[in-house]
Each structure stands twice: as structure tokens, then as C-alpha cells.
Amino acid sequence: MKVCILASGSKGNSILVSGSETNILIDAGLSCRKILERLNQVGVDENSIKALFISHEHSDHIRGAGPIVRKLGIPLLINQLTFNAANYRLGKVDYVKFFENGKPFTFNEFLIEPFSVPHDSADNSCFKIRERDSKQKLVILTDLGYPTKLVKEKTKDPSTIILESNHDFDKLINGPYEWWLKQRINSKNGHLSNSQACELIDEIINPNLENIVLAHLSEENNEPEIAYNEMLKILNAKKSDCNLYVAYQHKPTDWIEV
Ligand SMILES: [Zn+2]
Numbered sequence: 599m600k601v602c603i604l605a606s607g608s609k610g611n612s613i614l615v616s617g618s619e620t621n622i623l624i625d626a627g628l629s630c631r632k633i634l635e636r637l638n639q640v641g642v643d644e645n646s647i648k649a650l651f652i653s654h655e656h657s658d659h660i661r662g663a664g665p666i667v668r669k670l671g672i673p674l675l676i677n678q679l680t681f682n683a684a685n686y687r688l689g690k691v692d693y694v695k696f697f698e699n700g701k702p703f704t705f706n707e708f709l710i711e712p713f714s715v716p717h718d719s720a721d722n723s724c725f726k727i728r729e730r731d732s733k734q735k736l737v738i739l740t741d742l743g744y745p746t747k748l749v750k751e752k753t754k755d756p757s758t759i760i761l762e763s764n765h766d767f768d769k770l771i772n773g774p775y776e777w778w779l780k781q782r783i784n785s786k787n788g789h790l791s792n793s794q795a796c797e798l799i800d801e802i803i804n805p806n807l808e809n810i811v812l813a814h815l816s817e818e819n820n821e822p823e824i825a826y827n828e829m830l831k832i833l834n835a836k837k838s839d840c841n842l843y844v845a846y847q848h849k850p851t852d853w854i855e856v
């Protein structure tokens with residue numbers, strides 16, 4: 599299994615997970631046209647995409663969702679509360695499959711464990727994904743205010759983690775946003791800061807963790823170098839040789855072998 603982050607950040611998120619037989623998308627926060635462009639850029643035939651999974655109803659995760667499932671004729675996989683909240687922006691969707699956070703299920707060759715995280719949305723799903731015959735696990739962990747006990751449990755054994763590193767706390771507080779928005783981002787239902795991401799890794803890191811991809815970076819309240827260097831300090835202190843990447847807003851990452 600390998601993964602490519604097509605886009606990451608408050609202007610749109612989409613992650614491509616490629617299994618031994620099929621490909622799936624997690625979130626479609628760019629326009630349908632842009633998602634198809636990026637698939638093309640990374641050499642993936644759009645007809646190989648077999649499902650779109652949605653994490654939550656914020657527009658940076660669902661902007662292109664309706665158009666993409668209609669264009670590709672694929673099912674939308676989503677939990678009920680998120681669907682209720684997103685429904686009016688999805689338009690007509692012919693094939694919806696509901697999953698429940700906390701209940702693992704299979705889709706093609708993938709085993710998927712959706713789990714809840716605290717965020718200012720109806721019922722945000724983060725995902726742990728592996729292929730049926732593989733021990734390698736991918737955890738996608740973005741759009742959460744803080745790492746709960748459940749999050750720490752779920753992040754104990756992945757080989758690859760896509761981890762929110764949204765903002766530098768000082769840049770957020772001293773930055774241009776209005777006070778209510780600063781409070782929202784910093785709250786327990788907001789987004790993980792660089793330091794919170796580092797604290798989580800410091801706590802859960804183990805030799806099985808091979809790749810960390812820092813994701814959902816704010817363009818206003820963060821810099822890729824700041825997030826990267828802060829995490830690198832943790833990895834160095836732990837004498838870890840885990841690979842460290844940063845996902846981009848405006849272009850896809852390289853393929854990462856999970
Ligand atoms: Zn988001």
C-alpha cells in the first residue's frame with residue numbers, strides 16, 4: 599500500500615491511498631477538476647478510483663465531493679452525522695455507504711477503522727487503514743483539537759502517520775486572524791499545533807513508525823520549515839530514523855510506501 603497527499607491545508611484536502619488492487623480517495627476538498635488534474639499528475643487513471651471516503655463536512659474536505667462521485671460513478675463512504683451535515687452541499691449522490699466511527703469494516707482489499715476525534719464538526723472521522731494481508735498500517739489524523747486517549751491508542755502501531763501540524767502557536771496568537779477565529783483554532787475542538795503534534799510523536803514513537811507526514815499546515819499561521827524542524831528535534835532526541843515529510847497545499851507529495 600502506498601499513499602500520496604494530493605492536497606493538504608485549509609484551502610482543500612485530498613489523500614490518495616493505493617492498494618494492491620484498487621485506489622481510494624479520502625476527502626475531496628478541491629474542485630473535481632483540480633482533483634482529476636492532480637490524479638493525472640501522479641500517474642493515476644481516474645477510473646481506478648473505487649470510492650470516496652469523507653472525514654467531515656467542512657468545505658476544505660467536501661468541496662468537490664458531489665461532482666467527483668457523480669463523475670466517476672463511485673460510492674461515497676461517510677458516517678451518518680457527517681452526511682446529515684454535508685448533505686445540502688453534496689447534491690444528488692446515488693450510492694452512499696454508511697460506516698460508524700468505532701466499527702471497523704472492509705472495502706475491497708482495505709481494512710478500515712474509522713474513529714472519532716474532537717473537532718468543531720458533527721462527527722469527524724479519522725482513519726486507520728491497512729491491506730488485508732499486511733501488517734503495515736496508515737493512520738490519517740487531521741482536524742482535531744487535541745489527541746485524546748483514543749487517538750493515542752490508535753497511533754501506537756502505524757507504520758505511516760499523516761499528522762496534523764496546523765499552526766505555530768506564537769504565529770497564530772500574533773497573526774492576522776480575528777480573536778474568535780484564533781480561539782476556535784486553538785480550542786479543544788480546533789486544530790493540532792506544531793507542539794501538540796510533536797508531543798504526540800514524542801509519546802507514541804516506536805521502531806515500527808517509518809514515515810511521518812506533517813499535514814494541514816496553515817499558510818497564515820505556520821511555515822513548513824518551522825513545523826519540520828520542530829518535529830525533527832523530537833526525532834533526533836529519540837534517535838529515530840523515521841522519514842519526515844511535509845504535505846503541500848498546491849501540489850501533490852511524492853508517493854510514500856506505507
Ligand atoms: Zn480541514
Ligand SMILES: [Zn+2]
Nearest residue numbers: 654656719741
Ligand atoms: Zn475541519
